[in-house]
Amino acid sequence: MRLLTHNFLASNVKGxxxxxxxxxxxxxxxxxxxxxxxxxLRGILPKIDWRALFAATSAAGFPELLAAEQxxxxxxxxxxxxxxxxxxxxxLHHALLEIHVEEGTLVCPDSGRSFPIxxxxxxxxLHEDEVRx
Amino acid sequence: MSAGDxxxxxxxxxxxxxxxxxxxxxxxxxxGKSASARTLNTAQIQLVAGHPEVYEPCDDSFALVDALLSDxxxxxxxxxxxxxxxxxxxxxVITSLAIMLRQLGSGTQYLxxxxxxxxxxxxxxxxxxxxxxxxxxxxxxxxxxEKRLAGMVDVVVVNPPYVPTPEEEIxxxxxxxxxxxxxxxxxxxDRILPAxxxxxxxxxxxxxxxxxxxxxxxxxxxxxxxxxxxxxxxxRCTDEESLYVxxxxxxxxxxxxxxxxxxxxxxxxxLSQLPFKSFWHKNAxxx
Numbered sequence: 001m002r003l004l005t006h007n008f009l010a011s012n013v014k015g016x017x018x019x020x021x022x023x024x025x026x027x028x029x030x031x032x033x034x035x036x037x038x039x040x041l042r043g044i045l046p047k048i049d050w051r052a053l054f055a056a057t058s059a060a061g062f063p064e065l066l067a068a069e070q071x072x073x074x075x076x077x078x079x080x081x082x083x084x085x086x087x088x089x090x091x092l093h094h095a096l097l098e099i100h101v102e103e104g105t106l107v108c109p110d111s112g113r114s115f116p117i118x119x120x121x122x123x124x125x126l127h128e129d130e131v132r133x
Numbered sequence: 134m135s136a137g138d139x140x141x142x143x144x145x146x147x148x149x150x151x152x153x154x155x156x157x158x159x160x161x162x163x164x165g166k167s168a169s170a171r172t173l174n175t176a177q178i179q180l181v182a183g184h185p186e187v188y189e190p191c192d193d194s195f196a197l198v199d200a201l202l203s204d205x206x207x208x209x210x211x212x213x214x215x216x217x218x219x220x221x222x223x224x225x226v227i228t229s230l231a232i233m234l235r236q237l238g239s240g241t242q243y244l245x246x247x248x249x250x251x252x253x254x255x256x257x258x259x260x261x262x263x264x265x266x267x268x269x270x271x272x273x274x275x276x277x278x279e280k281r282l283a284g285m286v287d288v289v290v291v292n293p294p295y296v297p298t299p300e301e302e303i304x305x306x307x308x309x310x311x312x313x314x315x316x317x318x319x320x321x322x323d324r325i326l327p328a329x330x331x332x333x334x335x336x337x338x339x340x341x342x343x344x345x346x347x348x349x350x351x352x353x354x355x356x357x358x359x360x361x362x363x364x365x366x367x368x369r370c371t372d373e374e375s376l377y378v379x380x381x382x383x384x385x386x387x388x389x390x391x392x393x394x395x396x397x398x399x400x401x402x403x404l405s406q407l408p409f410k411s412f413w414h415k416n417a418x419x420x
Contacts, residue, residue: 001268001269001270002268004242004268005244005268005270007281008278008281008282008285009270009277009278009281010277010278010280010281011277012272012276012277020280020281032266034239034266035238035239036239037238037239037240039240040214040239040240040241040242043214044214047285049281097239097242119254119257120257120269121253121254121257121269121270121271122270122271123250123271123272124270124271124272124273124276124277125248125250125271125272125273126273126276131273
């Protein structure tokens with residue numbers, strides 16, 4: 001699971017109103033490089049919960065990757081930034097699409113229910129008595 | 134059901150039986166000319182992972198992938214940012230989608246869900262064997278994604294559990310979850326559709342398989358009431374079943390027309406090519 005997906009995942013346990021963001025506990029990560037696509041990042045950025053992404057990158061062991069408070073938009077989409085090693089947009093790309101959480105846990109902030117991540121797959125399956133009807 | 138409806142249904146059945154005889158001519162060939170296109174544009178069967186508790190790629194999977202291939206130009210024009218498969222099973226379909234849209238590069242990201250834990254592992258293996266990536270989540274339909282992903286997904290593909298079964302077979306673990314569809318095979322489909330409608334973006338499309346028994350026309354009508362136009366991309370008859378691949382997309386006119394006249398001109402455009410047009414008119418007239 002990449003941090004992009006973590007950013008869109010919420011706790012689905014019965015009785016929980018927000019269940020977001022899920023706290024991330026990371027036991028193992030892997031890095032898989034993919035080509036950077038500025039248009040994708042520009043399109044997805046308004047939908048990203050930046051605080052949740054920042055917390056997730058820190059939990060995954062990359063606390064210096066992103067600005068803590070908000071996305072530095074001017075810097076991110078500055079002309080030619082994508083070609084510059086270590087630029088803000090490269091770091092955002094790395095955070096969203098290249099860090100894979102292989103083993104770990106997602107924890108619901110409201111109920112404390114934990115969801116295991118095994119072999120890269122978060123398990124959001126609920127027991128019968130946890131499902132909303 | 135009134136006697137009139139009963140007669141209409143028998144008429145439809147009669148016409149469909151007639152159609153079955155010539156059905157092969159109406160579908161894409163499974164081998165021959167399309168075989169090379171499939172090899173280049175889809176997952177390779179010998180690289181698809183397997184597990185005793187996971188549904189193997191079968192006629193329905195091939196029909197869905199062939200329908201996606203037939204719509205590849207539109208998919209590329211759409212330039213989807215997020216694509217998703219609900220119920221990914223072996224991973225054959227989401228892997229094929231990622232391969233056929235490969236030229237969009239990392240501008241397109243993929244998600245896949247399945248309620249069967251063996252299936253999510255199998256899908257991971259199939260994706261890896263083909264060098265493509267999707268984030269795979271073990272969950273019931275889209276549970277956990279419905280809030281934050283609302284209105285964001287551009288392409289959803291679903292090969293749902295559509296086989297009519299006793300209701301109690303729904304909710305069984307393992308491979309049964311890939312086919313057990315309850316009454317008329319609609320019980321899971323009818324949970325998937327509203328969930329997917331919430332996730333689709335304004336330009337988003339849903340590609341879904343339905344069986345004759347699932348009442349594909351009724352599904353189109355239902356989606357039309359919710360503002361979605363529809364089209365049959367492919368119909369394929371096998372010895373055991375008649376499969377449809379339906380495509381749905383948002384269309385402001387669809388809902389408006391549905392509320393005025395009870396039917397949609399968009400739906401009619403494809404219905405006119407199918408034998409149950411008379412059935413549709415009869416129902417629309419009596420409602």
